[in-house]
Amino acid sequence: MTEKRSFPFDRTTGEQLRGLSQPGYYPGFSTLGQQKTWDDATRRTVNERVNQIPAIHFFEPREAELLAAIIDRVMPQDDRSPYRTIPILEIIDERLYKNALNGFRYEDMPADQEAYRLGLKAIEEMAQQRFGGSFPALEVHRQELILKSLHDGRPDPKHPAWEKLPVHRFWALLMEDCVTAYYSHPWAWDEIGFGGPAYPRGYMRLENGLPEPWETDETRYEWNAPVDSVSELEEQGTPPEHSSLGGHGGSH
C-alpha cells in the first residue's frame, strides 16, 4: 500500500476507522476459523491464497508502483491494518503473466496485458497534465478525481489512449480484477459476513437471514466514507448503468 491514505469514519462517534484487523459489521466472525469443517481441496486453495502471495513478474517496477496507487483508490483498504491488507496488485500481475484468460476478448479491446499497459500510461500522463505530478505522488482526492473521470466515461483531461482503448471497458476490466482479488479473500468474507466454504457441513438456517450457530450476527454502526471521497455511491435514483462485466459466473 502506498503512503497516500484517507480513512472512513463512524458517524456516531466521529472516530476514524484505521488499523482495523477486521472492518465490517461482523466483529469476531472468522471463516478461516471454520476450516476444519471444509474439504481438503478447498482448504488448500483458500490457505494458499492467504499464505502465498505471488511475486511481481509482469509489470515493470514503475508500472507496479502506479497500479498499486490506482488499486488503493478503486479498491481502497486504508482502514485495514498493514497485516490484514488483501493482495490485489500481485494477483492481477500473476493473471497477466500467466495469460489466464476469462474466455473472451471484446472485439474493440486489445489483449488484457496491452490494455493494462496502455491504461496505466494514460493515467500517469493525465496526472502529469492535470495536476503536474506523478499519479502515485498526488493527494488522495486528486487521484480520485482522475479515476472518477474514467469511471464516468469522460476522461479529464482527455487523452489519446482512450480513443483506442474504450474507457468503459478498461474500467470494467480493472474493477473486475480488483473485486475478484478482494472478495475472493477470506478476510473480505469476514468483513461482509459471508459464510464461506460450506462443504461437507452445509447450511441449515436458510430463512430470515438467521446465522448458523457458527456464524455471527450483524452489529451495525454508522459507517461513512472519508469526508472528501468522490468514490462514495451515487445518490439513489441516478445510478449510471455501467457495461456488464465479463467473467462473472452465470447467475442463471
Next chain:
Amino acid sequence: MKLPFNGESRTHRLGPMQTLPIPMRKFAEGETVDYCVIGVGAAGGVLLQRLARAGFQVVGFEAGPFWDTEKDWVSDEKGSHELYWNDLRITGGTHPLALGANNSGKGVGGGSVHWAAFAPRFHPSDFRIYSEDGVGADWPMSYWDLKPYYELLEREIPVAGPAWFPWGDPHGHPYGPHPLGGVGDVLVRGCTRLGIRTVAGGPVAILSASHGDRPHCIYRGFCLQGCKVGAKASTLITHVPDAITHGAEIRAHSMVARINLRDDGRVDGVLYYDREGKEHFQRARAIVVAGYAIETPRLLLNSACPGHKHGLANSSGTLGKYLMAQAGNVVAGRFSELIRLYKAPPAHALSEDFYETDRRRDFARGFAIQTVGPLPVAFAKQMVAAMGAWGWGMRRVMMDYNHWATLGVLGEILPWEDNRVELAEEKDQYGLPVAKVTFNLHDNDKKLIEFGKSKVMDVMWAAGAEEVVQESRFAHLVGAARMGSDPSASVVDKFGRTHDIPNLFICDGSILPTQGSANPGLTIQALAARTADYLIQQGDTIFFSNRRERNEPGIHYDLSPPYTRFKGNPRIA
C-alpha cells in the same frame, strides 16, 4: 487431526459416494468405432450413455479434464475458474455477449457442471412461435413429440419441484420441492403482493432427498462452482458413469480439430490433439457433434474442405447463424432485514406468468422471473455494473451484502440471422482459428427486456426493498446450427441429422430454432435422448446407407441409468 473427506484417495470420485467405474474401455489406435461424440456435456453425456447401453462402440471426446470432484472442485468462486471454457474467443456486436464463466463449460459434464440447474420444460407454444406470432421460426417437431423425453429425463437427472407446475403443459415433479432461502422468500412475497403466480422449491435438477449413490442437497449455495455434494445433476455423475459401465470410452483432454469428409460425401473420422498436443486420427462410422452453440459451429467451419468451403453441413449458409442468448437482467434489492443470499441453491423459485405473447403488450413472447444467488465476487461485479460502485462505495455496498436479494429476468430473445458465430483471425493454442461471436439486440428484444426489467423491479419493491438496482446481462446460449424441415434454411433435421451429410449429426443446444424463456438444460438433454432413440432404431443403416428415415423412432424406456427407471413418477401424469 482426522479430517473428513480426505481428498488424497486414489479412487476417482464423482461426488462423495460415487466412484468412476473401472476399468474404462480403451479403443486401440487405428480401431474404427461406431460413433465419435464430440463434447461430453449435457447432451453428449446422455447420448453416449444410451448408445453404449444399446451396444454401440462409442468414444466421447472432451477438450477438458475428467473431473475428480473431491480433488478438483472447491467450495470457492475464484478456485472454480477452470470449470469454464476460458480459451480465447472474440465477442462483438451492439450487445457483445460475455462468454467463459457465463455460459461455457470445459471438462466432462460440460456446462451441466456449472449450471444453476433450473429445469423447466419449454411450453407447447415455443415450438410454433412463427405460426402463432409471426416471429422467429417453428420447430420441425411439436411439444408433444418431446414430452415423453421430458418425463424420462425428469426422472433420470432427477428434478425436484412442486407437485403442480401450472404453466405450459402443467405437470408435477418426481422429487419434492426444496425449502426456501431468503431470496426465494423475496420472490414469492413480491409476486404474491402483485397477484403473480409463483412456484417454489424448484423445478431444479438438485436432489431434495438422497438418490442411489447421490446425497441430497446441503444448501451451501455453490451450485455454479460444481456441486461437490453430488446433489446437483451433471452428466458427469448422472449419465457418464453408466456410459462407461456399458463400454463407452471417454477421452478427456482431447481437442477435436476437424472432421474428415470422404470423397463419397460421408464423414469417416476426427483429427484431434491429445493433452501433449500430439495429433491423432480416430476413425468412426458416424459422428455426432455435441460441442454447444459456439464450439459446434466453430468445428464445422474449421472442417471446411473442397466442396464444402464454407464449412461442413453448411449448404444452407445458416451454420453459425441464429445464435441466441436469453436476456438475463439481474435486479438487486436492498432490504433492512438480513437476507444472506448465499444460502440455498441460487435456483429455487420462479414465475412463468409472463412467458407467452400478450396482445396488450407491444412485443412478442415473454420472460420468466427467477431467483439468482450471486456469491461475493459475482455480486461485487454486479454492483460495478448496476450501481457504478467503486472505491469506498464498493466497500460500503459489499458490507451490506447480506441485506441484498437478487432476482433474474429470463427473457426470450428471438433468433436473428445477424447474431452469429464465425471464425476470427486469431488462433488458439492448437493453431485453430477461434470463434468470433456477434450479438445484436433487435426492436422486439429491447421492448421485451425493458418490460421484463421493470416488472421484476416492481416485484422487488413489492417485496419491501428499500433500494432497487439492475444490471443488464445475458444468460445461456443456444442456436447457431438450427434444426428445420427445409434444408435450405437449416443445418439439421428434427433428429439432429445434418441435411448435407448422412452420417454426421449434431446433438446439443445449437440445434434449437427458438429458446422460449425457460432455461435450456432439460430441453437439451431431452433432445439428446430423442436423437439417441433415433440412432438406435436406425441401427447399422446410419453406417452404410444414405437413406433418411423421417418417422418417429418410438421411445426406449429401458435405457435409463440405474435407480432411475420408472422411479419417482411425477405426481401428475
